[in-house]
Amino acid sequence: MQVTIHSAKTNLSKLIELAKAGEEVIIAKGKVPVAKIVPIPQHGFTIGLLKGKIKPGGPDFFEPMGEDELGLWEGKN
Template sequence: MQVTIHAAKTNLSKLIELAKAGEEIVIAKGKTPVARIVPIAQTRFRIGLLKGRIDSNAPDFFEPMDKDELDLWEGKV
């Protein structure tokens, strides 16, 4: 589908929905195509993506530091 810039500005939401549905939308200045509306591939975020891949010997950042580590962190060496 080819539309003019004016029609694209007027119907942008509808054109985006058409593009999401797989329609190719070309925006033209006069009769010269200048841009295309294409959907961006949507990926789903999965919780636990790295489960089983991280070494269990990693430090627990929610545990309090002991006094010596805390002194080093605060520059009280």
């Protein structure tokens, strides 16, 4: 589908919905195509994406630091 700039300004929401549905939307200045409206792929967030990929045994971030580690963090060592 090709529309003029004026028509695109008037019907932008409808044209975006058409592009999301897979329609190719071309915006033309006069009869010369100058832009295309294309959808951006939407990726859903997956909970548990790393489940089973992270091995246990790493540092326990909820345990207090030892004096040597604390000194490094505070810039004393």
